[in-house]
Amino acid sequence: MNDSPRSPVSGDRPATPRWVKGLGIGIVAVLLLVVIVMVLNGGQHGPGMHTGMSDATGRPCSAAGRGTGDPAVADQAARSIDIIANDSLTVAPYSVSVAAGETVTFVVTNAGRNVHEFTVGDEAMQREHADAMAHMPAAMSHELPNSIALQPGDPKRLTWRFGQAGSLVFGCHEPGHYDAGMHDSISVS
Ligand SMILES: [Cu+2]
Incomplete structure (x- = not known):
């Protein structure tokens, strides 16, 4: 006392x-x-962290609540899938199959001389990313957990935990590339 x-x-x-x-x-x-x-x-985009993800218009550019999945850490991935991006504006393989709920690390190599990128998501997320690329410097638009920028020769990794069954897309949104066919499908089943 x-x-x-x-x-x-x-x-x-x-x-x-x-x-x-x-x-x-x-x-x-x-x-x-x-x-x-x-x-x-x-300062990082770990699993479940969806803060700060919006395009120039302020609309959310997040996978949260869409069933498309979430970013994940590489340790959680049971397997990896190699993706090659090249200057003929294709990404190989042409289709990828994953299981619902599976965590996969994409190992993406830029085999070309131009900058490419790799964005995973549904059609709406791809459109949002295209908008973001059109309105932001490339460095800013790639502060996103579902997208990586690839300098020539870069092998880079993106780990994604897929959500419910459905059809997703991976592609490149460097100007003109996506519309030229630089995208392929991901079957989630
Ligand atoms: Cu490209």
Whole structure:
């Protein structure tokens, strides 16, 4: 009871009890920790992190709630699928089959001399990404968990946990490439 607050009525200057100071420091420390964790999480696109994903119009460019799946970490992938992008504006193989709920790492190689990219999603996500590419610098538009930019020679990886059965698409949204046929289908069953 030595630390109990003294009553101001007694005429003494009201002193802040030590336990109140300790509590204050504790709260500040917890708040700091929360802020640090939020900043760290915001700086990466791990599983289930859909913050900050929108195109130039502010519309969401997220897979959340669509059943198309989520970004995942490579450790969770049971297998990898090799994808080759090239300057004849094709991506091979022409179709990919995965199981609903399966986590796959795409190992995408740019075999051409031009920049390509690899975006996975349903038709709507592909259209959104095309919009984003048209309105943003390439570097910004690729701050997305379902898309990677590929410099010539780059092998890059994108791990995706597929959602429900359906038909998805992978393709390249460098200007003109997608419409020229640089996209193929992913069958999720
Ligand atoms: Cu391309």
